[in-house]
Amino acid sequence: MNTTERLCYQNDSAAAFYDTAQFITGLIIYPALCFPGIVGNILSLIVLFHKDMxxxxxxxxxxxxxxxxxxxxxxxxxxxxxxxxxxxAANAGMIMANLYPYAHYIFNFAVCVTAWLTVSIAVERYISVCHPTRAKSICTIPRARTISIFVFITMSIITIPSAMRYHAVFVTDHIYNLTCYVVQPTHIGNNQVFMKPYTWIQNSFRSIVPLVVLIILNARIINELKRERIKGKSLSGRNRITLIMIIIIIVFLVCITPDAVMSMFFGFGYVEENSIVKGIREITDSLLAANSAFNFVLYCTMSQQFRGTFCKIFGITSVHSKRSERDRLLSTYTKSVNGRVSTHESKPVAPVSNTEYEGNSALTLQETFV
Structure with a gap:
């Protein structure tokens, strides 16, 4: 049985493993990550685009x-x-085969952009922590915008061959008398003289090189922060931000490492891989999805400024802002009362009995101004 004849039907343990991995990741993990992740990233953009940020x-x-x-x-x-x-199943196979070349390109483009933006964050944090005197002149908003745009444009060009690597083919399985759409390499995809070095270059840009660079930079940043703590210095605001960035980098490292390992040992394309490798790829790709859905939760839990701006934009009064306003009003009230006492105002004041005041606390007094 040749390859084309058995593309429509597979029934072995390797194929069963792949189907199980695809079912778990495609129908359970991806929806659990994608829906909240997309909403979280949109909310993050709204907050991060605010002038206060x-x-x-x-x-x-x-x-x-x-x-x-x-x-x-x-x-x-x-x-x-x-x-x-x-x-x-029939319509799904046709749609998947026709969409796969574009999805393959978008996947590689997005992962490459994410990788190099994370590297850019690590470089900026490295400069901020290890070369603080130069950070103000180097780490500027216009430069960050230029680098971000450059990353998007460069990665979109580098990953163009991914869009031309595969195409949909309508085949007939003569053994099982079935017809279906399958994804097969194009003429460019079958050109090993071009595709073999290109695949290594793409995998290097997507995971291997960013992984190495991030490990080195993160180690330097963490080491510098440890030295400051040993010297008894408290963390500055800039370095507290660095802690959040370190977590982002560490999460990315954890999620990208399996993909980097797979890229190093299985440098060929997803379609050409066997069912076992495809099943493992499903798992490593779901880790990349987890990385993309993680950041909003991190910002909300660790950044007070992000939470404050979020509440300001959406008109939410946080517990912290309530307490701050309550303290401000209490302070104003206390100063006002003390001012009246110090000037010995002659206005009659109704006496307050001990029973009326008994049990009142500062919190009770504060609550009257909420």
């Missing part, structure tokens, strides 16, 4: 949210196609 770091984070959203939307289409595969 105008910093060079937030420019990179905004660009990162855009690339993550593109990645998650692409993954969401994959969820829809896997869902159709289990309900309308």
């Amino acid at each position: 105008a910093t060079s770091t937030n420019v990179y984070l905004s660009a990162l949210a855009i690339s993550d959203t593109v990645k998650l939307i692409n993954d969401l289409f994959y969820f829809i196609l896997i869902l159709m595969k289990h309900t309308e």
Whole structure:
């Protein structure tokens, strides 16, 4: 049986493993990540574009949210196609085969952009922590915008061959008397003289080189922060921001490492891989989706400024702002009362009995001004 004749039907343990991995990732993991991740990234963009958040770091984070959203939307289409595969198999196969070349390009483009924007964040944090005297002149908003645009344009060009690597082919399986659409390499995709070195270059840009650079930079940044703590210095505001960026980098490293390992040992394309490798790829790709959906949660839990701006934009009164306003009003009231006492105002004041005042606390007094 030749390859084309058995493309429509597979029934072995390797194919079963791939189908199971595809079912779990496509129908369970991706929707659980994509829907909240897309909403979270959109909310992040709204907050990060606010004038109160105008910093060079937030420019990179905004660009990162855009690339993550593109990645998650692409993954969401994959969820829809896997869902159709289990309900309308014939139409799903045709749609998947025709969309795959474009989805393959978008996937590689978005992952490459995310990788190099994360590297850009790491470089900026390295300069900010290890060369603070030069940070003000180097880490500027216009430069961050230029670098972000450059990353988007460069990665979109580098990944163009991904869009021309595969195409949909309508084949007939004579053994099982079936016809279906399958994804096969194009003429360019079959040109190993071009595709072999290109695949290594793309995998290097997508995961291997960013992985190495991020490990080195993150180690330098963490080491510098440790030295400051040993010297007894408290963390500055700039370095507290760095802690958030370190977490973003570490999460990316954890999520990208399996993909980097797979790229190093299996440098050929996804379609050409066997079912076992494809099943593992499903798992490593879901980690990349998790990375794209993570950042909004991090910003909300660790950045007080992000939470404050978020509440300001959407008209939400946070517990912290309530307490701040309450303290301000209490302070104003106290100063007013003390001022009256110090000037010995002659206005009659109704006496307050001990029973009326008993049990009143500062919190009770504060609550009257909420």
